[in-house]
Amino acid sequence: MEMMLDSFRYLILKTEGEARLIEIGFIERSVAFDFKVALSNQEKYVRREEEKKRSETSEFHIDFAKSGLRLKQAC
Numbered sequence: 001m002e003m004m005l006d007s008f009r010y011l012i013l014k015t016e017g018e019a020r021l022i023e024i025g026f027i028e029r030s031v032a033f034d035f036k037v038a039l040s041n042q043e044k045y046v047r048r049e050e051e052k053k054r055s056e057t058s059e060f061h062i063d064f065a066k067s068g069l070r071l072k073q074a075c
Contacts, residue, residue, distance in 0.1 A: 008032060 009032045013022040026032035 011036065
């Protein structure tokens with residue numbers, strides 16, 4: 001999503017895949033702002049879900065010898 005340089009009420013959406021531009025204009029600035037916030041929240045949600053999938057598929061492994069982490073010896 002890109003904002004038009006001369007207005008807060010108009011935006012351009014770029015679609016993925018085939019190159020397409022969608023121009024959107026709003027009468028009120030508040031409605032345009034709400035739309036941008038909703039799109040931003042959706043993008044964050046998609047990123048979090050993708051990150052969650054990546055973390056579930058990858059193994060979590062710490063190499064203690066390379067990391068310098070050690071357990072304290074009991075007294």
